[in-house]
Structures are given as structure tokens and as C-alpha cells.
Amino acid sequence: MISELANRIFDQVIADYHIHDAIDHPIENPYDSSSLEHLLYLKCWIDTAQWHMEDVIRNPEIEPREGLYWKRRIDRQNQERTDMVEYIDGYYLQKFNGIIPNVDARVNTESPAWAIDRLSILALKIYHMAQETIRTDVSHAHIESCEGKLNVLLDQRKDLSTSIDELLADIAAGRKYMKVYKQMKMYNDPNLNPILYGVKK
Structure with missing residues (x-):
């Protein structure tokens, strides 16, 4: 099942990242x-690096220049995230290239990779919520609240994992088909963002 593989790898990534807990630590991807x-x-x-960038920029005492620096880094990181989702969808488009959909096949509300994207974010939420449950500098009420939220997140991951596996099985069997739309983000494109092409002139 792809969800089992993805969840295992996502947990591995988050553990690897927190060995150094540094946004700019070089990635050491162990896979071919x-x-x-x-x-x-x-x-x-x-996703993990961006999660921590988002933490940094929410510091209420951050200097405006530093805040702008992180905002621009988050924009670049978010574009990388989108590009990677589309790359994973490309993998699945190639994998299912020979499948002929049934005449009554339906398109799904989201592509496999965008569902996997949500699974990756859930892994981060689960890790960080679990960290909140073992803090020693907070009230018992805080711990109880976070334990409740953690249980919801774990249940959500279970449901999403099942949905992803079922979606891929449906595509493989021709019951559904993939239709991928590029995100076509306009704000990063110097030809589409009026501020950017206005400056360029």
C-alpha cells in the first residue's frame, strides 16, 4: 500500500530533520x-523545512527586514512544494499510462499527489502535536487538549491513507482516471504578476 510506504518515509524524514533541527541542513536522501x-x-x-520557516516568521519580535527575507524564502519553498507535487503526479501519470478507463470512470476531486501532499503535512502535525503532549513547562489542561487533538490527527491520517490507497486502486482498475491540472501560480511568474512585469519595464 502506498500510504504505508509514504507514512513510513514521512516519519523518517521528520526524525532525520530533527537530528539537527536546522532549516538549511543539507538533505541526505537515502533512496535511489x-x-x-x-x-x-x-x-x-x-514540507518540513517550510513548516519551520513558518514558525520563524511568526515571531512577533522579528525585524521587518528579516521577516521579508523569510517571506520570500517561504514563497520559493512553496513553489518547490508545488513543483514536487506535480512531479509525483507525473510519476503516476506514467505508471497508469496504459490503463484504459471504464466508460463510466470518474475523475477524482484531487490528484494522487495532492492527497499525498496532505498526508505529508499530517505527518508534521502529528509529530509536533505529539511533542506538545510531552512538554513539562505547561499545564495539565494543555497536555490533555493536545492529546485530544493528536487522536483526531491520527484518525485523520488513517482515513486519508485509506482514501489514497483506494484512489490508486480505482485508477489501476479503470474505475477512476487521472486528470492533472498544473497550478499555474501567477504571483511568482514575472510575465503574469503585474508588479513584477511592471518593474521589468
Whole structure:
């Protein structure tokens, strides 16, 4: 099952990241560059670094210049995240290239890779919520609240994992088909963002 593989790799990435707990620590992807495992590891590493960038920028005492620096890094990171999702969808488009959909096949509300993207973010939420449950500098009420939230997140991961596996099985059997739309983000494109092409003139 792809969800079992993805969840295992995502947990591995988050553990690897927190060995050094540094946004700019070089990624050491242990998987062959041609494998799905490599893509999943890289995907979650991008998400994990961005998670911590988002923490940094929310410091209420951050200097404006530093805040702008992190905002721009988050923009670049988010573009990498989107590119990686589309790359994973490309993997699945190739994998299912020979499948002929049934005449009554339906398209899913999201592609496999965007569902896997949500699974990666859930892994991060689960890790960090679990960390909140073992803090010693907070009230018992805080611990109880976080334990409740953690249980919801774990249940959500179980349901999403099942949905991803079922989606891929449906595509393989021709019951559903993939239709991938590029995100076409406009704000990073110097030809589409009026601020950017206005400055360029």
C-alpha cells in the first residue's frame, strides 16, 4: 500500500530533520534518485523545512527586514512544494499510462499527489502535536487538549491513507482516471504578476 510506504518515509524524514533541527541542513536522501521513495522523501523534507520557516516568521519580535527575507524564502519553498507535487503526479501519470478507463470512470476531486501532499503535512502535525503532549513547562489542561487533538490527527491520517490507497486502486482498475491540472501560480511568474512585469519595464 502506498500510504504505508509514504507514512513510513514521512516519519523518517521528520526524525532525520530533527537530528539537527536546522532549516538549511543539507538533505541526505537515502533512496535511489529514480525511485518513488526518493520523491516522497524529498517532498516531505521540503514540507518540513517550510513548516519551520513558518514558525520563524511568526515571531512577533522579528525585524521587518528579516521577516521579508523569510517571506520570500517561504514563497520559493512553496513553489518547490508545488513543483514536487506535480512531479509525483507525473510519476503516476506514467505508471497508469496504459490503463484504459471504464466508460463510466470518474475523475477524482484531487490528484494522487495532492492527497499525498496532505498526508505529508499530517505527518508534521502529528509529530509536533505529539511533542506538545510531552512538554513539562505547561499545564495539565494543555497536555490533555493536545492529546485530544493528536487522536483526531491520527484518525485523520488513517482515513486519508485509506482514501489514497483506494484512489490508486480505482485508477489501476479503470474505475477512476487521472486528470492533472498544473497550478499555474501567477504571483511568482514575472510575465503574469503585474508588479513584477511592471518593474521589468
